[in-house]
Amino acid sequence: MALLQFETEDVTKANRARAIKTAIIVLPLIAFILSIFIGRYELGFVEVVRMIFSPAQHSGEIAYSIVYDLRIPRAILGLLVGGILAASGASLQGMFKNPLVDSGMLGVSSGAGFGAIVGIIAFGNSQAITILFAFGFGLIAVLLAYMIGTVYKSSPKLMLVLGGVIVSALFSSLISMGKFVADPTDQLPSIVFWLMGSLANVSYAQVLYVLVPVLVSAIGLSILGWKINVLSMGERDAHALGINTRVIKILVVALSALGTAAAVSVVGTIGWIGLVIPHIVRMLLGSNNRVIIPYSFLLGAGFLALIDILARTITSAELPIGMLTSFIGLPFYVFLLRRTKGGGW
Amino acid sequence: MNVLSIKELHFKYEDRVVLERLDLNVSQGEVVVLLGPNGCGKTTLLDCIIGYRKHEQGSIHIAGVEDKVFSISDKAKRVAYVPQSTSNIFPYTVMEIVLMGRNPHIGKLSAPRRKDSQIAQEALRSMGLTQFADRAFTKLSGGEKQLVMIARSLAQNADIILLDEPTSSLDVKNEMMVLRRIKDMVRKTGKTVVLATHQPNHAYYFENENLAVNAALFVQGRIKHYGAPSKVLTKQNIAEVYNVDCEILQYSDESKAFVAR
Numbered sequence: 103m104a105l106l107q108f109e110t111e112d113v114t115k116a117n118r119a120r121a122i123k124t125a126i127i128v129l130p131l132i133a134f135i136l137s138i139f140i141g142r143y144e145l146g147f148v149e150v151v152r153m154i155f156s157p158a159q160h161s162g163e164i165a166y167s168i169v170y171d172l173r174i175p176r177a178i179l180g181l182l183v184g185g186i187l188a189a190s191g192a193s194l195q196g197m198f199k200n201p202l203v204d205s206g207m208l209g210v211s212s213g214a215g216f217g218a219i220v221g222i223i224a225f226g227n228s229q230a231i232t233i234l235f236a237f238g239f240g241l242i243a244v245l246l247a248y249m250i251g252t253v254y255k256s257s258p259k260l261m262l263v264l265g266g267v268i269v270s271a272l273f274s275s276l277i278s279m280g281k282f283v284a285d286p287t288d289q290l291p292s293i294v295f296w297l298m299g300s301l302a303n304v305s306y307a308q309v310l311y312v313l314v315p316v317l318v319s320a321i322g323l324s325i326l327g328w329k330i331n332v333l334s335m336g337e338r339d340a341h342a343l344g345i346n347t348r349v350i351k352i353l354v355v356a357l358s359a360l361g362t363a364a365a366v367s368v369v370g371t372i373g374w375i376g377l378v379i380p381h382i383v384r385m386l387l388g389s390n391n392r393v394i395i396p397y398s399f400l401l402g403a404g405f406l407a408l409i410d411i412l413a414r415t416i417t418s419a420e421l422p423i424g425m426l427t428s429f430i431g432l433p434f435y436v437f438l439l440r441r442t443k444g445g446g447w
Numbered sequence: 448m449n450v451l452s453i454k455e456l457h458f459k460y461e462d463r464v465v466l467e468r469l470d471l472n473v474s475q476g477e478v479v480v481l482l483g484p485n486g487c488g489k490t491t492l493l494d495c496i497i498g499y500r501k502h503e504q505g506s507i508h509i510a511g512v513e514d515k516v517f518s519i520s521d522k523a524k525r526v527a528y529v530p531q532s533t534s535n536i537f538p539y540t541v542m543e544i545v546l547m548g549r550n551p552h553i554g555k556l557s558a559p560r561r562k563d564s565q566i567a568q569e570a571l572r573s574m575g576l577t578q579f580a581d582r583a584f585t586k587l588s589g590g591e592k593q594l595v596m597i598a599r600s601l602a603q604n605a606d607i608i609l610l611d612e613p614t615s616s617l618d619v620k621n622e623m624m625v626l627r628r629i630k631d632m633v634r635k636t637g638k639t640v641v642l643a644t645h646q647p648n649h650a651y652y653f654e655n656e657n658l659a660v661n662a663a664l665f666v667q668g669r670i671k672h673y674g675a676p677s678k679v680l681t682k683q684n685i686a687e688v689y690n691v692d693c694e695i696l697q698y699s700d701e702s703k704a705f706v707a708r
Contacts, residue, residue: 112581199537328558332547334537339530342497343603344523344551389537392558 105273112123122386126397129404130181133411137177140411141261142420143168165319176304179312180407182366183301184375186316188402189395190358191376192383194393195353198259203361207267208262208355209446211373212241214366217275218296219280232296233311234365240363241268248355262355299370299424300343308368314357319361320399327392334391374428375402378435385438405431448511450475450639451496451607456505458491458668465491467668468505469585474491475606478658480650481643483665484689489643493609496641498522510606523551527600529610533592538583539593545570563602570601570665573635574628590621601632604605610642614649630656647685647705650676655702664688677703 138434139150145165153160153169160166191204205211217239219233277297284290329350333340340347362376379402383394406423409430413423451473453514458466459534465488473479479491494500496507498514507514509525517525520624527548548565548570571577574594579587584595593613600608610629614622626649633640642649653660654676664672666688672679685693685705692708 196537199535227690279524307525325556329550329556332550335533335547336530336536338494338497338499339528339533341499341519342523342526343521343547346519355581384537389539390543 110343114186119387123397126383126400126404130185130400130407133404133407134177134181134423136182137407137411138173140170140415141168141173142414142418147167150161156331160319169285171305175306175309176301176410177407178309179304179369180401182309182312182316183369183372184379184406184409185403186320186361186365187372187406188364188379188383189211189320189323190362192380192395193326193330193354193358194399195380196394197333197351198263200260200263201335201381202377203263203381205358206371206373206376207270208266208359208362209243209247209273210359210362211366211371212270212273212277213246214240214363215297215371216243216276216280218367218370219277219284219293222292222296223284224282227292229308233308236367237363239273240366241359243273244359244363246272246353259351262351285382295422296370298422299372299418301369301413301423302420312364312368315360315364319357319364320396323354323361324392324396324399326350326357327390327395329348330354330391330395331389370424372406372424372427374431375406379405381435382438385441413437448475449473449508450510451509451641452511453492453496454506454508456492456495456502456507458495465668466502467496469664469669471670473607473641473661474659475639476637476659478633478640478642478653478660480653480660480662480681482645482647482662482688483642487617487665488668489665490611493528493611493641493643495684496607496609497526497528517574518552520555523603523605525605526609527603527605528609529593529596529600529608529613531612532589532616533584533596533669535577536585538585540581541571541576541584541587542580543635544595545599545602548599548604551603553687566604567598567602569639570598571595571599573632574598588621589617590624593617593621593625597625597628598633601636607641610640612643612645613677615645626652630658633658647676647680650680651703651705662663680685680705 138154139147145168149165150169153166157166159169166243170417182221187205194203194205194208195201217235217237218232220239221235247265247269248262251262281290281293281396284293329345332343332345333347333350337347380394380398383398383401387393387397406427409426410423413421413426449620453469453471454467457606468643481492483489491500495502496688498519514522525589543565546559546563549559549566552561553559567578571580576594579591579595584592587595614625617625629640630653632638650660650662660676661674662676662685663670664679671688672684681693682693682695685691694706694708696704697707
């Protein structure tokens with residue numbers, strides 16, 4: 103009798119996990135479809151359907167260019183950026199066994215921010231150059247953080263986090279200096295908008311910049327997920343289990359940095375997704391990083407695309423998306439924390 | 448042949464010498480109990496054997512092969528390690544933890560397959576943990592956790608299992624349970640065990656159970672006394688090493704126990 107009870111309990115647990123996984127898989131799809139139908143410019147349902155199913159006959163119409171040149175690239179970018187921020191956050195949290203870490207903590211965001219400012223001040227408002235500088239400085243920041251982290255041999259994982267904090271602080275002050283130096287009528291507003299993060303003014307070109315680094319990073323991190331499990335047992339244990347801890351650490355940091363730098367360089371800094379989404383997935387689906395990383399990607403993707411719909415529809419002026427992610431993500435996070443009491447940290 | 452052979456091993460942290468020309472030979476199926484005061488070098492020796500710390504002088508041979516030729520995962524196929532205690536980890540299920548033992552047998556970038564799950568399940572079964580497979584590791588008692596870690600070392604399928612004070616955080620009941628399982632495992636599988644501990648009675652326990660056991664009594668980075676527990680763990684030697692007055696009790700069935708006074 104007792105055995106039977108255990109079994110049914112296991113079955114309901116497994117069913118629950120399967121239902122949650124299905125929901126997380128479907129979410130980005132729903133978000134994508136909604137983003138095509140909903141927007142500032144009023145397009146009827148039928149009209150959008152017509153654009154989707156017979157595009158050839160309607161090219162040249164306003165509705166066509168709204169669907170294909172604005173809404174679809176923007177939705178794809180939102181999915182990619184949200185996904186990679188969450189997946190790299192999940193990987194780094196898993197590896198460092200530190201709930202406060204996300205890819206921003208490695209200095210990527212502030213490095214990229216500074217790079218963007220250099221681009222804006224030195225080369226004016228050329229989007230491609232701003233992106234290139236942001237990407238480059240994002241990676242440089244992580245490299246610096248890593249080098250600072252290896253100064254001490256004693257607790258290298260914690261040291262890397264500390265290195266990231268130091269580098270972030272350095273680039274934050276450089277960002278302030280950049281704002282101070284910038285031309286207040288022209289450059290400063292660009293800088294401020296960049297730093298707030300936005301998916302506006304998106305084109306397929308930007309989707310292309312982001313696509314390859316994000317996919318490489320997301321797939322690589324998902325594959326490494328199980329090794330991250332072993333690494334999270336601690337250095338000595340992981341070594342005794344046959345893990346080359348240095349190689350795996352470098353791979354995880356490099357892949358996270360690559361994806362995040364690409365995302366941040368295009369949309370600016372969007373906070374809290376990398377921190378909150380992995381926690382939510384952990385609470386829902388357990389501790390196995392092989393599961394957590396891909397599902398964090400999916401949930402982060404769906405979440406950011408949905409938030410972006412809100413950002414461009416709830417007021418007549420578009421709201422900064424970074425502000426909305428924290429406004430909506432954080433209360434939900436606190437709610438889940440209360441329900442699961444932190445679950446494992 | 449010696450499955451583990453250590454010659455003239457020398458190790459220092461900065462300029463503090465921790466191991467000094469240490470020799471140790473262990474044969475297949477043998478239990479070696481490392482004893483000695485805190486800081487005498489037991490843990491460092493285990494770290495050198497698993498390769499977590501690199502020794503500068505001397506050599507470690509595993510089954511006749513110098514360990515320098517082994518990659519990290521080759522080493523892990525031959526030597527498994529059970530830590531003192533495992534805390535501050537994610538709430539992995541017991542099965543997920545035991546599966547980690549399969550790491551050296553899995554590709555550099557892969558995850559475990561069905562075959563690995565079967566081996567892990569078998570390891571759980573041999574430790575009497577089958578019904579724990581889906582439980583959260585972090586919710587187990589200290590003794591159960593140690594059994595899971597031993598099951599993990601079995602899944603690793605290494606000939607040599609090192610245990611670093613595996614019972615130091617356990618109460619008496621759990622301590623005896625873990626020792627008994629280690630004894631059963633050695634009997635059943637013929638694994639070679641090197642166990643660091645603070646309890647002289649652990650050496651006596653294995654001797655009383657008629658296992659092939661040697662005690663190694665450390666003093667400042669060297670093995671001062673080595674041999675059968677009843678030869679090594681005498682009143683005089685313990686007084687010399689720990690500076691503790693003690694009595695070695697002998698029961699009517701010849702089994703022995705150490706009591707401090």
